[in-house]
Amino acid sequence: MLNRRELNRAAFWLALSAWAVPLPVRAQEAPRWRADPFGLGVASGMPRPDSVLLWTRLAPPGEEVAERDARAPCKVRWEVFADEALRQRVAQGEQITHAGRAFSVHVQVNGLAPQRTYWYRFSCGDAVSRVGRARTAPAAGAPVRRLRLALASCQHYEYGYYVAHREIAGRDLDAVVFVGDYIYEGSINAANAQRRHDAPMPHGLDEYRARHALYKRDPDLQAAHAAHPWILTWDDHEVVNDYAADREPAPTGTEQFLRRRAAAYRAYFEHMPLALAPEGADMRIHDRFAWGDLADIWTLDCRQYRSHHACGDPQMSHGRMVTDCAQLADPARTMLGAAQERWLAEGLSASTARWKLLAQSTQVSSTSIEAPKGRQNWTDAWDGYPMARQRLLQGIADAKVHNVVALGGDVHRFVAADLRVVPNDAGSPVVASEFVGGSVTSRGASRAAMAKMQQDNADIAHARGDERGYALLDIDREAARCEFRATPHPAVKDAALSRQALFAVEAGRAGVVAG
Numbered sequence: 469m470l471n472r473r474e475l476n477r478a479a480f481w482l483a484l485s486a487w488a489v490p491l492p493v494r495a496q497e498a499p500r501w502r503a504d505p506f507g508l509g510v511a512s513g514m515p516r517p518d519s520v521l522l523w524t525r526l527a528p529p530g531e532e533v534a535e536r537d538a539r540a541p542c543k544v545r546w547e548v549f550a551d552e553a554l555r556q557r558v559a560q561g562e563q564i565t566h567a568g569r570a571f572s573v574h575v576q577v578n579g580l581a582p583q584r585t586y587w588y589r590f591s592c593g594d595a596v597s598r599v600g601r602a603r604t605a606p607a608a609g610a611p612v613r614r615l616r617l618a619l620a621s622c623q624h625y626e627y628g629y630y631v632a633h634r635e636i637a638g639r640d641l642d643a644v645v646f647v648g649d650y651i652y653e654g655s656i657n658a659a660n661a662q663r664r665h666d667a668p669m670p671h672g673l674d675e676y677r678a679r680h681a682l683y684k685r686d687p688d689l690q691a692a693h694a695a696h697p698w699i700l701t702w703d704d705h706e707v708v709n710d711y712a713a714d715r716e717p718a719p720t721g722t723e724q725f726l727r728r729r730a731a732a733y734r735a736y737f738e739h740m741p742l743a744l745a746p747e748g749a750d751m752r753i754h755d756r757f758a759w760g761d762l763a764d765i766w767t768l769d770c771r772q773y774r775s776h777h778a779c780g781d782p783q784m785s786h787g788r789m790v791t792d793c794a795q796l797a798d799p800a801r802t803m804l805g806a807a808q809e810r811w812l813a814e815g816l817s818a819s820t821a822r823w824k825l826l827a828q829s830t831q832v833s834s835t836s837i838e839a840p841k842g843r844q845n846w847t848d849a850w851d852g853y854p855m856a857r858q859r860l861l862q863g864i865a866d867a868k869v870h871n872v873v874a875l876g877g878d879v880h881r882f883v884a885a886d887l888r889v890v891p892n893d894a895g896s897p898v899v900a901s902e903f904v905g906g907s908v909t910s911r912g913a914s915r916a917a918m919a920k921m922q923q924d925n926a927d928i929a930h931a932r933g934d935e936r937g938y939a940l941l942d943i944d945r946e947a948a949r950c951e952f953r954a955t956p957h958p959a960v961k962d963a964a965l966s967r968q969a970l971f972a973v974e975a976g977r978a979g980v981v982a983g
């Protein structure tokens with residue numbers, strides 16, 4: 469028997485995770501739609517050798533008005549085909565969705581063949597979605613010659629258009645790796661805006677849902693989701709700028725901020741091809757994807773478990789430039805949290821894949837700057853967690869893990885860098901490599917600022933913040949090549965991207981070389 473307190477707690481969790489609630493009402497079998505209810509698109513993700521995760525969300529009630537009770541549950545049918553002409557159906561099923569999950573649909577399709585392309589669609593009543601394309605991962609340990617990925621992040625809606633996604637959609641890729649800032653909570657100065665958010669900053673669940681829906685209505689973003697499976701992690705703006713675990717840059721108080729985080733995480737899940745729903749303010753997003761014997765890809769969570777920002781305000785947490793900050797040297801400070809850090813270290817040393825890719829949300833290499841009063845560190849990126857960075861890189865060195873490449877975002881710049889156990893110390897070995905894939909739209913720093921950063925950080929081979937775009941990774945047994953695809957800031961409607969730079973990491977030799 470549960471006591472009263474346990475019952476209350478159970479009711480609290482049930483209310484928060486509508487996913488677990490059995491449906492008391494019958495779903496509408498065949499609603500008739502006046503407009504396309506699939507206006508937010510379709511997506512696939514979590515590619516495994518025998519499964520993929522399919523996603524859609526029926527349009528929010530009131531926007532695509534249906535001849536139905538707008539709040540009543542709906543039965544959504546899904547189909548998976550082995551051919552583009554949709555003649556060979558290999559799987560199908562139905563899922564009931566409802567207002568408690570924002571009419572989102574998450575279907576894990578099992579029993580698929582490895583390393584294969586599939587096509588899928590959804591239907592509900594008389595409406596049929598566009599056709600999406602998914603791809604399964606190769607069989608565990610299978611010989612794989614090539615892996616092609618797009619690395620993207622930071623797509624502030626107001627700063628410009630998703631021309632990067634338009635190009636990504638047209639490419640032959642295995643997957644898109646998106647490393648955070650999928651939505652932005654805040655708005656920018658009107659003078660810099662190419663287009664505007666349709667609502668003020670979100671705080672509650674419905675507001676975050678509306679923000680995600682606005683982004684998802686973008687046709688280029690929809691096309692990139694429909695074309696490829698996405699492998700996802702998040703950064704800060706999915707909740708609020710610069711948050712760290714249970715604190716944000718305002719003196720909100722832990723309980724209130726965790727309510728906001730719960731709302732933001734839940735809306736995020738409802739809009740992404742991910743399998744694990746949040747439980748209250750907690751959501752497991754870090755994961756590992758294997759691409760046969762060629763690559764293991766870790767998605768890391770650099771927000772939920774990190775220590776509060778160093779040398780900050782006791783009530784708040786946000787990034788800042790610091791010169792003298794003894795706290796930075798505290799070995800107890802963590803970026804990933806103890807459990808994720810251990811899980812990653814164990815996974816890295818056990819991995820037998822040729823390449824080990826760390827998809828994480830920010831920049832690993834140091835960007836500290838020489839200033840008149842001493843060296844300045846930006847505390848929101850890995851420079852704010854130098855001991856955690858050192859543990860990660862020393863662990864890679866000690867376990868002799870070869871061919872580790874960090875893939876990052878957050879900083880709105882294209883970066884190619886060497887990763888040493890002690891940054892910028894020529895006597896410290898280069899043990900891994902890094903590519904940061906720019907930003908889809910979000911504004912970055914000037915060429916002068918990047919030149920200064922490079923001048924002060926010998927490990928950084930390339931840094932450009934004045935252009936927008938994404939990185940194209942082409943990985944085989946010999947090398948991991950990275951092409952930075954870019955257009956000048958801002959990304960305007962019909963912009964075309966071109967090659968900004970090409971770098972590579974040669975197998976067996978840590979560090980980046982010009983391609």
Ligand SMILES: [Fe+2]
Pocket residue numbers: 622623649705878879880910
């Ligand atoms: Fe960003």
